[in-house]
Amino acid sequence: MKNQIEIRQAALEDLQEITSLFRDTIIHVNSKDYSEQQIKVWASGADDIKKWEDRINKFYFIIAEIENSVVGFAYLKNGNYFDGLFVHKDYQRLGIASKLMRIIESQVMMNGFEIIKSDVSITALPFFDNKYYNVIKKQKKSFKGLVFENYIVEKEF
Template sequence: MDITIRQATPEDVADITTLFRDTIINVNALDYNEKQIAAWASVANDTDIWIERISDFYFIVAERDTEIVGFAYLKKGYYLDGLFVHKDHQRQGIASALLRTIESQVMIEDYPEIRTDVSITALPFFEDRYFDIVKKQKKTFKGMAFQNYIMKKTL
Protein backbone atom coordinates (compact mmCIF):
# COMPACT_ATOMS: atom_id res chain seq x y z
CA MET A 1 0.00 0.00 0.00
CA ASP A 2 1.59 3.23 -1.15
CA ILE A 3 -0.20 6.13 0.49
CA THR A 4 0.94 9.54 1.61
CA ILE A 5 -0.77 11.42 4.41
CA ARG A 6 -0.65 15.20 4.32
CA GLN A 7 -2.50 18.28 5.55
CA ALA A 8 -5.56 19.11 3.49
CA THR A 9 -5.72 22.41 1.61
CA PRO A 10 -8.72 24.37 0.32
CA GLU A 11 -7.78 23.16 -3.18
CA ASP A 12 -8.71 19.62 -2.05
CA VAL A 13 -12.33 20.50 -1.27
CA ALA A 14 -13.85 19.15 -4.52
CA ASP A 15 -12.12 15.78 -4.09
CA ILE A 16 -13.00 15.62 -0.39
CA THR A 17 -16.69 16.40 -0.90
CA THR A 18 -16.98 13.94 -3.80
CA LEU A 19 -15.31 11.21 -1.72
CA PHE A 20 -17.60 12.00 1.23
CA ARG A 21 -20.78 11.85 -0.88
CA ASP A 22 -19.78 8.72 -2.81
CA THR A 23 -18.75 6.85 0.35
CA ILE A 24 -22.03 7.59 2.11
CA ILE A 25 -24.12 6.68 -0.93
CA ASN A 26 -22.22 3.45 -1.66
CA VAL A 27 -20.92 2.23 1.70
CA ASN A 28 -23.18 3.62 4.43
CA ALA A 29 -26.28 2.78 2.39
CA LEU A 30 -25.94 -0.76 3.74
CA ASP A 31 -26.95 0.46 7.22
CA TYR A 32 -29.16 3.50 6.65
CA ASN A 33 -32.27 4.08 4.53
CA GLU A 34 -32.53 6.13 1.35
CA LYS A 35 -33.84 9.29 3.05
CA GLN A 36 -31.13 9.15 5.73
CA ILE A 37 -28.45 8.69 3.07
CA ALA A 38 -29.78 11.62 1.01
CA ALA A 39 -29.79 13.91 4.08
CA TRP A 40 -26.30 12.85 5.18
CA ALA A 41 -24.76 13.01 1.69
CA SER A 42 -26.19 16.52 1.15
CA VAL A 43 -23.55 17.87 3.57
CA ALA A 44 -21.13 17.58 0.63
CA ASN A 45 -23.01 20.37 -1.15
CA ASP A 46 -21.88 23.11 1.26
CA THR A 47 -18.27 23.64 0.22
CA ASP A 48 -17.94 26.63 2.58
CA ILE A 49 -18.34 24.29 5.58
CA TRP A 50 -15.62 22.02 4.21
CA ILE A 51 -13.23 24.90 3.52
CA GLU A 52 -13.85 26.11 7.08
CA ARG A 53 -13.10 22.62 8.47
CA ILE A 54 -9.88 22.44 6.44
CA SER A 55 -8.83 25.87 7.73
CA ASP A 56 -9.91 25.52 11.37
CA PHE A 57 -9.23 21.86 12.24
CA TYR A 58 -6.41 19.37 12.00
CA PHE A 59 -7.55 17.96 8.64
CA ILE A 60 -5.53 15.33 6.78
CA VAL A 61 -5.91 13.47 3.52
CA ALA A 62 -4.51 10.15 2.34
CA GLU A 63 -3.28 10.07 -1.25
CA ARG A 64 -2.39 7.20 -3.53
CA ASP A 65 -0.41 8.59 -6.46
CA THR A 66 -2.24 11.92 -6.83
CA GLU A 67 -5.73 10.67 -5.90
CA ILE A 68 -7.25 11.48 -2.51
CA VAL A 69 -8.42 8.10 -1.18
CA GLY A 70 -9.37 9.12 2.36
CA PHE A 71 -9.53 11.92 4.88
CA ALA A 72 -9.90 12.54 8.59
CA TYR A 73 -10.15 15.57 10.83
CA LEU A 74 -9.99 16.52 14.50
CA LYS A 75 -12.11 19.10 16.26
CA LYS A 76 -11.19 20.52 19.70
CA GLY A 77 -7.88 18.65 19.62
CA TYR A 78 -9.32 15.28 20.70
CA TYR A 79 -12.65 14.79 18.87
CA LEU A 80 -12.46 12.81 15.62
CA ASP A 81 -15.24 14.50 13.66
CA GLY A 82 -14.78 12.63 10.39
CA LEU A 83 -12.95 9.64 8.92
CA PHE A 84 -13.87 8.53 5.41
CA VAL A 85 -12.23 6.26 2.84
CA HIS A 86 -13.06 6.22 -0.87
CA LYS A 87 -15.66 3.60 -1.77
CA ASP A 88 -13.21 1.85 -4.12
CA HIS A 89 -10.39 1.75 -1.55
CA GLN A 90 -12.10 0.15 1.46
CA ARG A 91 -10.23 -2.45 3.55
CA GLN A 92 -6.79 -1.49 2.26
CA GLY A 93 -5.37 -0.03 5.50
CA ILE A 94 -6.13 3.59 4.62
CA ALA A 95 -8.51 4.23 7.53
CA SER A 96 -6.03 2.60 9.93
CA ALA A 97 -3.21 4.83 8.66
CA LEU A 98 -5.38 7.94 8.98
CA LEU A 99 -6.48 6.94 12.48
CA ARG A 100 -2.87 6.34 13.63
CA THR A 101 -1.94 9.82 12.40
CA ILE A 102 -4.96 11.36 14.14
CA GLU A 103 -4.19 9.51 17.39
CA SER A 104 -0.58 10.75 17.24
CA GLN A 105 -1.84 14.33 16.87
CA VAL A 106 -4.15 13.90 19.89
CA MET A 107 -1.18 12.66 21.95
CA ILE A 108 1.03 15.54 20.72
CA GLU A 109 -1.67 17.93 21.95
CA ASP A 110 -1.53 16.08 25.30
CA TYR A 111 -5.09 14.82 25.49
CA PRO A 112 -5.55 11.54 27.41
CA GLU A 113 -8.24 10.16 25.10
CA ILE A 114 -9.82 10.47 21.69
CA ARG A 115 -13.60 10.61 21.21
CA THR A 116 -15.83 10.24 18.18
CA ASP A 117 -19.39 9.62 17.05
CA VAL A 118 -19.45 6.45 14.95
CA SER A 119 -21.97 5.27 12.38
CA ILE A 120 -23.40 1.76 12.46
CA THR A 121 -21.22 1.04 9.42
CA ALA A 122 -17.98 2.11 11.10
CA LEU A 123 -18.66 0.50 14.50
CA PRO A 124 -16.71 -2.75 13.83
CA PHE A 125 -13.67 -0.78 12.58
CA PHE A 126 -13.47 1.26 15.78
CA GLU A 127 -14.18 -1.68 18.06
CA ASP A 128 -11.30 -3.55 16.40
CA ARG A 129 -9.04 -0.59 17.27
CA TYR A 130 -9.81 -0.63 21.01
CA PHE A 131 -12.47 2.09 21.10
CA ASP A 132 -15.14 1.59 23.75
CA ILE A 133 -18.80 2.48 23.35
CA VAL A 134 -19.76 5.25 25.76
CA LYS A 135 -23.35 5.44 24.60
CA LYS A 136 -25.65 4.30 21.80
CA GLN A 137 -27.68 7.29 20.65
CA LYS A 138 -30.13 8.65 18.13
CA LYS A 139 -29.17 11.95 16.53
CA THR A 140 -31.48 14.04 14.41
CA PHE A 141 -30.09 15.69 11.31
CA LYS A 142 -32.18 17.44 8.63
CA GLY A 143 -35.30 15.88 10.13
CA MET A 144 -33.89 12.34 9.97
CA ALA A 145 -33.04 10.19 13.01
CA PHE A 146 -29.70 8.36 12.85
CA GLN A 147 -28.51 5.69 15.22
CA ASN A 148 -24.84 6.00 16.05
CA TYR A 149 -22.41 5.51 18.91
CA ILE A 150 -20.33 7.80 21.06
CA MET A 151 -16.97 6.07 21.44
CA LYS A 152 -13.68 6.78 23.17
CA LYS A 153 -10.20 5.37 23.40
CA THR A 154 -7.65 6.07 26.11
CA LEU A 155 -4.28 6.91 24.60
Protein backbone atom coordinates in the same frame (compact mmCIF):
# COMPACT_ATOMS: atom_id res chain seq x y z
CA MET B 1 6.01 0.01 -3.60
CA LYS B 2 3.21 0.63 -6.08
CA ASN B 3 0.10 2.36 -4.74
CA GLN B 4 1.88 3.79 -1.71
CA ILE B 5 -0.40 5.78 0.59
CA GLU B 6 0.83 9.35 1.06
CA ILE B 7 -0.58 11.45 3.90
CA ARG B 8 -0.57 15.24 3.83
CA GLN B 9 -2.40 18.23 5.24
CA ALA B 10 -5.60 19.05 3.33
CA ALA B 11 -5.76 22.28 1.34
CA LEU B 12 -8.69 24.23 -0.08
CA GLU B 13 -7.67 22.98 -3.55
CA ASP B 14 -8.69 19.48 -2.35
CA LEU B 15 -12.26 20.56 -1.61
CA GLN B 16 -13.87 19.05 -4.73
CA GLU B 17 -12.20 15.66 -4.22
CA ILE B 18 -12.99 15.67 -0.48
CA THR B 19 -16.69 16.45 -0.92
CA SER B 20 -17.06 13.95 -3.78
CA LEU B 21 -15.39 11.24 -1.69
CA PHE B 22 -17.64 12.10 1.28
CA ARG B 23 -20.81 11.86 -0.85
CA ASP B 24 -19.78 8.69 -2.71
CA THR B 25 -18.67 6.87 0.44
CA ILE B 26 -21.98 7.53 2.16
CA ILE B 27 -23.99 6.52 -0.92
CA HIS B 28 -22.02 3.33 -1.63
CA VAL B 29 -20.69 2.18 1.77
CA ASN B 30 -23.05 3.48 4.46
CA SER B 31 -26.15 2.55 2.44
CA LYS B 32 -26.07 -0.96 3.89
CA ASP B 33 -26.84 0.41 7.38
CA TYR B 34 -29.09 3.42 6.75
CA SER B 35 -32.31 4.06 4.83
CA GLU B 36 -32.37 5.60 1.36
CA GLN B 37 -33.79 8.82 2.79
CA GLN B 38 -31.11 8.97 5.52
CA ILE B 39 -28.38 8.40 2.93
CA LYS B 40 -29.72 11.17 0.70
CA VAL B 41 -29.85 13.66 3.57
CA TRP B 42 -26.45 12.64 5.00
CA ALA B 43 -24.74 12.78 1.60
CA SER B 44 -26.19 16.27 1.02
CA GLY B 45 -23.74 17.46 3.70
CA ALA B 46 -21.19 17.51 0.87
CA ASP B 47 -22.97 20.55 -0.56
CA ASP B 48 -22.20 22.81 2.44
CA ILE B 49 -18.99 24.20 0.93
CA LYS B 50 -18.53 26.83 3.66
CA LYS B 51 -18.57 24.13 6.35
CA TRP B 52 -15.93 22.10 4.45
CA GLU B 53 -13.75 25.19 3.94
CA ASP B 54 -13.98 25.88 7.69
CA ARG B 55 -13.02 22.30 8.49
CA ILE B 56 -9.96 22.47 6.23
CA ASN B 57 -8.92 25.88 7.58
CA LYS B 58 -9.65 25.38 11.30
CA PHE B 59 -9.21 21.67 12.06
CA TYR B 60 -6.30 19.27 11.89
CA PHE B 61 -7.42 17.86 8.53
CA ILE B 62 -5.36 15.27 6.67
CA ILE B 63 -5.86 13.42 3.42
CA ALA B 64 -4.58 10.13 2.07
CA GLU B 65 -3.48 9.99 -1.55
CA ILE B 66 -2.51 7.19 -3.87
CA GLU B 67 -0.91 8.33 -7.12
CA ASN B 68 -2.09 11.92 -6.51
CA SER B 69 -5.74 10.94 -6.04
CA VAL B 70 -7.50 11.55 -2.73
CA VAL B 71 -8.55 8.14 -1.39
CA GLY B 72 -9.38 9.10 2.19
CA PHE B 73 -9.44 11.86 4.76
CA ALA B 74 -9.72 12.42 8.48
CA TYR B 75 -10.06 15.46 10.69
CA LEU B 76 -9.71 16.36 14.32
CA LYS B 77 -11.68 19.06 16.12
CA ASN B 78 -10.91 20.68 19.48
CA GLY B 79 -7.69 18.75 20.00
CA ASN B 80 -9.21 15.35 20.76
CA TYR B 81 -12.56 15.00 18.96
CA PHE B 82 -12.16 12.70 15.94
CA ASP B 83 -14.82 14.37 13.82
CA GLY B 84 -14.48 12.59 10.48
CA LEU B 85 -12.92 9.55 8.80
CA PHE B 86 -13.86 8.58 5.26
CA VAL B 87 -12.23 6.25 2.73
CA HIS B 88 -13.09 6.09 -0.97
CA LYS B 89 -15.53 3.27 -1.83
CA ASP B 90 -12.99 1.66 -4.21
CA TYR B 91 -10.16 1.73 -1.63
CA GLN B 92 -11.83 0.08 1.37
CA ARG B 93 -9.86 -2.48 3.43
CA LEU B 94 -6.40 -1.41 2.22
CA GLY B 95 -5.17 0.07 5.50
CA ILE B 96 -5.98 3.68 4.59
CA ALA B 97 -8.38 4.27 7.50
CA SER B 98 -5.94 2.62 9.91
CA LYS B 99 -3.10 4.85 8.75
CA LEU B 100 -5.23 8.00 9.00
CA MET B 101 -6.42 6.94 12.47
CA ARG B 102 -2.85 6.36 13.73
CA ILE B 103 -1.86 9.87 12.64
CA ILE B 104 -4.97 11.43 14.18
CA GLU B 105 -4.34 9.55 17.45
CA SER B 106 -0.70 10.70 17.47
CA GLN B 107 -1.88 14.28 17.03
CA VAL B 108 -4.27 13.89 19.99
CA MET B 109 -1.38 12.67 22.17
CA MET B 110 0.84 15.53 20.96
CA ASN B 111 -2.01 17.90 21.89
CA GLY B 112 -1.66 16.57 25.46
CA PHE B 113 -4.90 14.60 25.68
CA GLU B 114 -5.22 11.11 27.16
CA ILE B 115 -8.60 10.34 25.56
CA ILE B 116 -9.87 10.58 22.00
CA LYS B 117 -13.62 10.72 21.39
CA SER B 118 -15.79 10.32 18.33
CA ASP B 119 -19.35 9.82 17.14
CA VAL B 120 -19.31 6.88 14.71
CA SER B 121 -21.85 5.46 12.33
CA ILE B 122 -23.28 1.95 12.53
CA THR B 123 -21.08 1.18 9.51
CA ALA B 124 -17.87 2.40 11.16
CA LEU B 125 -18.46 0.85 14.58
CA PRO B 126 -16.79 -2.53 13.86
CA PHE B 127 -13.66 -0.72 12.59
CA PHE B 128 -13.44 1.46 15.72
CA ASP B 129 -14.17 -1.56 17.92
CA ASN B 130 -11.23 -3.40 16.33
CA LYS B 131 -9.01 -0.41 17.17
CA TYR B 132 -9.85 -0.63 20.91
CA TYR B 133 -12.44 2.15 21.05
CA ASN B 134 -15.10 1.63 23.71
CA VAL B 135 -18.75 2.48 23.15
CA ILE B 136 -19.83 5.05 25.71
CA LYS B 137 -23.42 5.14 24.49
CA LYS B 138 -25.72 4.52 21.58
CA GLN B 139 -27.50 7.68 20.54
CA LYS B 140 -30.04 9.06 18.13
CA LYS B 141 -29.02 12.31 16.44
CA SER B 142 -31.32 14.53 14.46
CA PHE B 143 -30.03 15.96 11.17
CA LYS B 144 -32.21 17.87 8.70
CA GLY B 145 -35.36 16.41 10.22
CA LEU B 146 -34.23 12.77 10.22
CA VAL B 147 -33.03 10.68 13.14
CA PHE B 148 -29.72 8.82 12.75
CA GLU B 149 -28.50 6.12 15.09
CA ASN B 150 -24.81 6.24 15.92
CA TYR B 151 -22.40 5.67 18.77
CA ILE B 152 -20.25 7.82 21.03
CA VAL B 153 -16.91 6.05 21.38
CA GLU B 154 -13.63 6.83 23.10
CA LYS B 155 -10.18 5.41 23.54
CA GLU B 156 -7.69 6.05 26.33
CA PHE B 157 -3.96 6.25 25.67
